[in-house]
Amino acid sequence: MANTNYFFVFEGIDGSGKTTLSKLVAESLKAQNKDVIWHREPTDGVHGKKIRSFLSGRISLTVKEQLELFLLDRTESVTQIIAPNIEKGTIIIQDRYYYSTAAYQAGKEISAEEIIRLNEKENFPQPKQVFFLDITPEEAKERRKNRGGNTEAFDDDYAQNRIYENYMKILPKNTIFLDASHSPEDLVSAVMECIEI
Numbered sequence: 549m550a551n552t553n554y555f556f557v558f559e560g561i562d563g564s565g566k567t568t569l570s571k572l573v574a575e576s577l578k579a580q581n582k583d584v585i586w587h588r589e590p591t592d593g594v595h596g597k598k599i600r601s602f603l604s605g606r607i608s609l610t611v612k613e614q615l616e617l618f619l620l621d622r623t624e625s626v627t628q629i630i631a632p633n634i635e636k637g638t639i640i641i642q643d644r645y646y647y648s649t650a651a652y653q654a655g656k657e658i659s660a661e662e663i664i665r666l667n668e669k670e671n672f673p674q675p676k677q678v679f680f681l682d683i684t685p686e687e688a689k690e691r692r693k694n695r696g697g698n699t700e701a702f703d704d705d706y707a708q709n710r711i712y713e714n715y716m717k718i719l720p721k722n723t724i725f726l727d728a729s730h731s732p733e734d735l736v737s738a739v740m741e742c743i744e745i
């Protein structure tokens with residue numbers, strides 16, 4: 549595997565603002581004429597579509613089925629997007645990766661640490677840096693209420709607290725914690741300084 553110096557992942561609970569921030573970061577890099585792609589998981593592929601049906605409540609899935617689908621979707625994501633772009637030296641700005649699976653799918657059946665091990669066994673490339681948009685589950689809930697939209701799986705307080713705690717157990721050493729209450733402009737500057745490309 550070529551070097552993963554240009555592979556950056558954004559993580560956070562629902563409502564933390566990581567999608568907005570990661571897109572702004574990708575735009576800033578593009579404005580500097582850098583070769584960059586913005587990518588997200590779940591993907592828009594066949595497994596990703598099924599996952600989205602589950603997230604919106606149209607179908608139900610057991611934890612085991614969720615895990616299987618996220619792994620299948622990730623395998624596709626790595627082979628079709630991540631690995632080829634790493635190979636080309638393109639900067640990858642990615643919204644969610646296997647840290648999300650560990651944070652969201654962990655519970656009684658399987659621990660967050662075990663889910664990380666399952667993903668590591670697949671030899672998925674490891675990002676150069678993970679940016680974690682830090683916000684309390686209560687504040688994130690307020691933001692979700694204000695932005696409207698449909699209720700999704702994992703929306704309840706219990707789930708969001710559990711997800712936050714799981715993240716704290718598994719985020720890797722190269723994680724940079726960002727205070728999500730800062731303005732998007734300040735957050736973009738902070739990330740751009742860390743990325744140093």
Ligand code: TYD
Pocket residue numbers: 561562563567589590603618644645646648649650652653700701702
């Ligand atoms: P999405 O609509 O992309 O929302 P967001 O902008 O908050 O990321 O939905 C992603 C949802 O999928 C989010 O609730 C987290 C969940 N998810 C998992 O449960 N496991 C995973 O492995 C991934 C990548 C996402």
